[in-house]
Amino acid sequence: MSAATLPAVLGGPPVVTAANDPAWPSAGALETAVLGEITDGGQWVGYDNHPARWRAVLEQVVADTTGYRYGVGQPNGTLGIASGLRAQLLARGERWARGRDQVLVADLTHASAHHGVLLGVAAQLGRAPRLVPVPARLDATMDEAVVAEYLAQHADRVLAVVPATMYGNFGAIDRIVALGREHDVIVHHDNALGGAARYDGERALTASISGQGGGKAAPSSEAGMTVTSDPHIAALLRADTDCGHGPGRLDPIPFADLETIAAGNQRLGEQSAGLWLVQWLRALHARLQARENRRLIGELVSGGGVLPPGVLWNPPTDAEYPPFFCLYLSCLDALEDELGLGPKDLRVALCAEGIWAEGGFTPTHQDPAWRHWADGLELPYEGSARVFDRALFVHTKFLRDPQFPGWLSEIFERVMAHKDALRGLGEKVPATTW
Numbered sequence: 001m002s003a004a005t006l007p008a009v010l011g012g013p014p015v016v017t018a019a020n021d022p023a024w025p026s027a028g029a030l031e032t033a034v035l036g037e038i039t040d041g042g043q044w045v046g047y048d049n050h051p052a053r054w055r056a057v058l059e060q061v062v063a064d065t066t067g068y069r070y071g072v073g074q075p076n077g078t079l080g081i082a083s084g085l086r087a088q089l090l091a092r093g094e095r096w097a098r099g100r101d102q103v104l105v106a107d108l109t110h111a112s113a114h115h116g117v118l119l120g121v122a123a124q125l126g127r128a129p130r131l132v133p134v135p136a137r138l139d140a141t142m143d144e145a146v147v148a149e150y151l152a153q154h155a156d157r158v159l160a161v162v163p164a165t166m167y168g169n170f171g172a173i174d175r176i177v178a179l180g181r182e183h184d185v186i187v188h189h190d191n192a193l194g195g196a197a198r199y200d201g202e203r204a205l206t207a208s209i210s211g212q213g214g215g216k217a218a219p220s221s222e223a224g225m226t227v228t229s230d231p232h233i234a235a236l237l238r239a240d241t242d243c244g245h246g247p248g249r250l251d252p253i254p255f256a257d258l259e260t261i262a263a264g265n266q267r268l269g270e271q272s273a274g275l276w277l278v279q280w281l282r283a284l285h286a287r288l289q290a291r292e293n294r295r296l297i298g299e300l301v302s303g304g305g306v307l308p309p310g311v312l313w314n315p316p317t318d319a320e321y322p323p324f325f326c327l328y329l330s331c332l333d334a335l336e337d338e339l340g341l342g343p344k345d346l347r348v349a350l351c352a353e354g355i356w357a358e359g360g361f362t363p364t365h366q367d368p369a370w371r372h373w374a375d376g377l378e379l380p381y382e383g384s385a386r387v388f389d390r391a392l393f394v395h396t397k398f399l400r401d402p403q404f405p406g407w408l409s410e411i412f413e414r415v416m417a418h419k420d421a422l423r424g425l426g427e428k429v430p431a432t433t434w
C-alpha cells in the first residue's frame with residue numbers, strides 16, 4: 001500500500017478486518033477432545049485419595065516451563081497470590097510475623113489482585129495487612145529503588161513484597177528477591193501475566209500465574225497456579241488446596257507427613273486444568289512468535305521503520321521467553337514535540353485500524369476502589385501515572401500473530417503520512433471499549 005493510504009480513523013480501509021483478525025483464544029480439536037475425555041471419564045476434580053490426573057500433568061508442565069520444581073493448581077491467579085503468601089507465612093511461623101503489618105504491592109497492576117494479598121494474610125494471621133502500593137518504573141514493573149528505600153526504613157514492619165509481571169516485562173524480580181533476603185521479608189511474585197514465559201534470574205520463593213480466559217498468555221476458563229521450588233512450601237500449598245492434607249504418594253510433589261492444616265479449599269478442577277494444559281502447549285509455540293515479534297517491533301520503533309526513532313519506546317526484553325500478555329509501547333515526549341501527536345491520537349488511530357489498543361490497568365493510586373491505600377504515603381506516583389497516561393497496550397492475540405509487525409509498520413506509515421489530520425483526534429473520537 002502507498003504511504004498516502006488514509007488511516008481508518010480518517011475514513012481509509014482498516015488494516016485489520018474480520019477476515020484477518022487473529023482468533024482469540026486460539027483453540028482447536030485438542031481442547032474439544034480433552035474436555036470430552038474428562039467429562040465422559042467422570043472424575044471432574046481431584047482431591048485426597050482421588051489424585052487429579054490432568055491437574056498433575058499441568059502442574060509439572062507449568063513448573064518445568066517457568067523454571068520452578070513444583071506447581072499447585074488454584075482456582076485463579078488472585079487465590080494463587082493468597083496461597084503463596086499463606087504458605088510462606090505458615091512456614092515462617094506466627095512469631096516472625098509479630099509487629100509486622102505491611103505488604104508492598106505494585107501500584108501499576110490489576111488492582112483487584114490486591115484482594116489475594118488481603119485474603120492470604122488474613123487467613124493465616126487473622127488480621128488484614130496494610131497495603132503499600134509501590135510506584136512503577138517506565139517498564140511498568142515495581143520500582144526496586146523505591147522498595148530498597150522503603151525497606152531500609154521500615155523492614156521491621158513489612159511482612160511481604162509482591163512485585164508483579166506487567167505488560168510483558170518481569171522487571172527487577174531478582175533484585176527484589178535479594179532485597180527480601182537482605183531484610184528478612186517474604187517475596188511472592190505475582191506472575192499472573194507471565195504464563196509460558198521463563199524468568200532466568202533468581203526467582204521468588206513462590207509465584208503465581210493466572211489462567212483466566214480474558215486475554216492471559218495461556219487462558220483456561222478460570223484457573224491459577226502457584227509455583228515454588230521448595231518441597232516443604234509445595235506440600236503446604238497442596239494442603240491448602242486439599243482440605244488440609246499434604247501430598248499423597250502419587251502427587252508430583254514429594255510425599256510429606258504433614259499435620260493437617262486449616263485449609264482454604266482452593267481447588268483447580270479437571271476441565272479447567274485440561275483446557276489450560278492444551279492452551280499452555282499452544283503458548284509454547286506462540287512464545288516463539290511473540291519473541292520474534294518483539295524483536296521486529298523493537299527495530300521498528302528504534303528507527304528501523306517508518307517512524308523516527310525516539311517517538312515510541314518498547315522496553316528491552318528481560319527474559320529469553322518474555323511474557324506476552326500484551327505489547328507495551330510507551331509514547332515518548334518526541335511524539336508530541338516532533339510529530340504533534342498525543343498518546344490518545346495514536347490509540348484512536350490504532351483502534352480504528354482494528355488493533356485493540358488502550359492505556360491498560362488503572363494504577364492503584366488512581367483506582368477509585370483502591371486508591372485509599374496510597375493516601376498518606378509519600379511515594380513518587382508520577383512514574384506510574386505517566387506509564388498509564390502514555391501506554392499503548394496491545395492485546396496478546398496480536399503479539400503472537402506473524403503478520404502483526406507488518407500491520408504496525410503499515411499503520412505507522414499511514415500515521416506519518418497524515419499526522420497533521422490526526423492531531424487532536426484522540427480528544428474528539430471516543431475511546432473504543434473492547
Ligand SMILES: Cc1ncc(COP(=O)(O)O)c(C=O)c1O
Nearest residue numbers: 076077078110113164192210212
Ligand atoms: C497482574 C495481575 N495479577 C493478578 C491477577 C488475578 O488473576 P485472576 O484473574 O486469575 O484471579 C490479574 C488478572 O488480570 C493480573 O492482571
